[in-house]
Amino acid sequence: MKLLKLAIFASGTGSNFQAIFHAIRNYKLNAQIQVVISNNPDAGALAFARQHNLPAQHLCRTQFDSGEKFDAAVLECLVAHEVNFIALAGYMKKIRPKIIQAFRHRILNIHPALLPAFGGKSLYGHFVHEAVLAHGCKVSGVTVHLVDEEYDCGPIVLQSAVPVLENDTPASLAARVLKVEHQSFYRALQYFAEERVEIVGRQVKIRLPAY
Ligand code: GRF
Numbered sequence: 001m002k003l004l005k006l007a008i009f010a011s012g013t014g015s016n017f018q019a020i021f022h023a024i025r026n027y028k029l030n031a032q033i034q035v036v037i038s039n040n041p042d043a044g045a046l047a048f049a050r051q052h053n054l055p056a057q058h059l060c061r062t063q064f065d066s067g068e069k070f071d072a073a074v075l076e077c078l079v080a081h082e083v084n085f086i087a088l089a090g091y092m093k094k095i096r097p098k099i100i101q102a103f104r105h106r107i108l109n110i111h112p113a114l115l116p117a118f119g120g121k122s123l124y125g126h127f128v129h130e131a132v133l134a135h136g137c138k139v140s141g142v143t144v145h146l147v148d149e150e151y152d153c154g155p156i157v158l159q160s161a162v163p164v165l166e167n168d169t170p171a172s173l174a175a176r177v178l179k180v181e182h183q184s185f186y187r188a189l190q191y192f193a194e195e196r197v198e199i200v201g202r203q204v205k206i207r208l209p210a211y
Helices: 015-025 044-051 067-080 097-102 126-135 170-193
Strands: 004-009 031-038 056-058 085-088 107-111 139-146 156-163 197-200 203-206
Touching: 004 015, 004 170, 015 031, 015 044, 015 085, 015 170, 031 044, 031 067, 044 056, 067 097, 085 170, 107 170, 126 170, 139 170, 156 170, 156 203
Parallel strands: 004 031, 004 085, 031 056, 085 107
Antiparallel strands: 107 139, 139 156, 197 203
């Protein structure tokens, strides 16, 4: 078993971050949160981190003269906090190539639909659920995937289906999906903590637990 030393990247409320935090507290996830990073100084995720005495840092591209300086600051922060794995918990910015290269196959994102449908640059937040309903889908869901250089495109680690109901609104569907997100992210992270993950091209194989 490996201890995941996590950096959480989050832009908003951070309910997925909170679910990870509670999974760690309840011994469901063998990890510790080293630092929380947000592009948004008012993110609920930063406030929650500070309330719980976790290192919290506001870092965004506009604070720096160049992308290179931003990359260097992010990497410096990750190294200083001895991070070995990154969880994107509602992070609305694209992860820059330098960070992806430094943490290849060690960055997970959660998306509130069944990728590769309803993903990509403009499909985030309520737009995802609006698009699912507009298409008349009977099923939506949650995808936890590795992060590569394209939006919502890296190899899939875990998916869970969520029914779409006939009277759903984007908000009601989002709420049903979010509940499943909170059960999904820590489970996918725990696969990595248990060193059960084998990545072969786009295929992510999860070995059976060793007991
Ligand atoms: C979640 O729906 C997640 O799938 C998406 O952004 C949302 C973040 O919600 N990437 P929260 O900030 O974790 O509550």
